[in-house]
Amino acid sequence: MQSQPAVEHPPLSIAIQGLRFSWQPTAEPVLAIDALTISSGERVFLHGPSGSGKSTLLSLLAGVHTPQQGSIEVQGRALERLSQSQRDTFRADHIGYIFQQFNLLPFLDLIHNVTLACDFSAARRQRLATHGTSATAEAARLLKQLGIPEALHQRQASQLSVGQQQRVAAARALIGSPPVVIADEPTSALDANSRENFLHLLFAECERARTTLVFVSHDQALAPLFSRSVDLSEVNR
Ligand SMILES: Nc1ncnc2c1ncn2[C@@H]1O[C@H](COP(=O)(O)OP(=O)(O)OP(=O)(O)O)[C@@H](O)[C@H]1O
Numbered sequence: 001m002q003s004q005p006a007v008e009h010p011p012l013s014i015a016i017q018g019l020r021f022s023w024q025p026t027a028e029p030v031l032a033i034d035a036l037t038i039s040s041g042e043r044v045f046l047h048g049p050s051g052s053g054k055s056t057l058l059s060l061l062a063g064v065h066t067p068q069q070g071s072i073e074v075q076g077r078a079l080e081r082l083s084q085s086q087r088d089t090f091r092a093d094h095i096g097y098i099f100q101q102f103n104l105l106p107f108l109d110l111i112h113n114v115t116l117a118c119d120f121s122a123a124r125r126q127r128l129a130t131h132g133t134s135a136t137a138e139a140a141r142l143l144k145q146l147g148i149p150e151a152l153h154q155r156q157a158s159q160l161s162v163g164q165q166q167r168v169a170a171a172r173a174l175i176g177s178p179p180v181v182i183a184d185e186p187t188s189a190l191d192a193n194s195r196e197n198f199l200h201l202l203f204a205e206c207e208r209a210r211t212t213l214v215f216v217s218h219d220q221a222l223a224p225l226f227s228r229s230v231d232l233s234e235v236n237r
Contacts, residue, residue, distance in 0.1 A: 013180055013212035014038040014061060018070035021060060030056050031067075033235050040179070043203060043213045045223045048232030054216045057232065058182050061214065062095050063087035075179050093123035096173030096211075098183040102165045104172075106158035110148065113157050114139035114171045124176025135175065142171035146201050162189045163198070170202055177209040184216050192221070199225055 021031040030053045038044055048054055059065050060072055063079040072079045075094055079087055104113050115135040118124045128138055146167040166186050173181050187195040206213050223229045
């Protein structure tokens with residue numbers, strides 16, 4: 001019998017096994033996920049009812065919290081085996097996080113809000129150096145790519161519209177090419193056109209660096225733009 005040609009699977013970016021997480025030790029787990037894997041470079045739309053645990057799952061993927069049971073591997077590292085300070089370093093080096101409220105520093109200009117992510121990560125600085133660029137030059141390139149004109153780069157973040165703040169937050173997550181970007185409803189304050197436009201720019205930057213994207217949103221209209229949809233209420237039992 002002729003053997004089948006081997007199917008090439010891209011390496012896993014995220015692998016969850018036997019996960020159980022409760023906010024209180026005696027409470028029922030908020031998350032009980034037997035298995036969930038995400039390949040490198042996938043763009044995943046994570047959805048589910050309010051309170052189903054989407055933000056909780058993102059905080060576990062980012063190593064902010066650790067599960068009581070099971071394993072979460074990100075880029076081959078089992079986060080639950082790391083100390084808190086090792087997880088903080090791992091997050092700064094490997095994970096870009098776009099928060100719902102963006103978390104920009106209002107008194108800093110846009111360039112410095114973006115380069116801040118490099119101040120905490122030797123790995124991001126090293127990757128920029130490998131590509132022959134500096135944090136400041138890359139911050140300017142990303143801001144322009146994401147639709148923020150150069151004339152605004154020296155402005156304080158507090159002087160921006162919500163849509164502009166969101167783009168700065170995305171640039172900060174992307175600088176230094178972390179292999180994983182996590183976004184928690186970053187488009188909820190935007191109109192439909194701005195949302196799609198922002199997503200196309202975000203996808204282009206993710207493709208450039210082959211970044212894995214895990215994106216939480218309630219807006220089902222965005223789902224077809226992603227390579228895969230995960231309904232948390234289906235994988236969480
Ligand atoms: N810091 C916390 N301490 C205790 N319980 C929490 C905490 N954060 C979330 N929870 C609880 O965990 C459950 C899941 O919350 P989570 O915010 O992860 O849901 P979600 O799916 O992101 O919701 P939404 O779509 O409304 O943002 C909820 O019951 C919530 O009350």
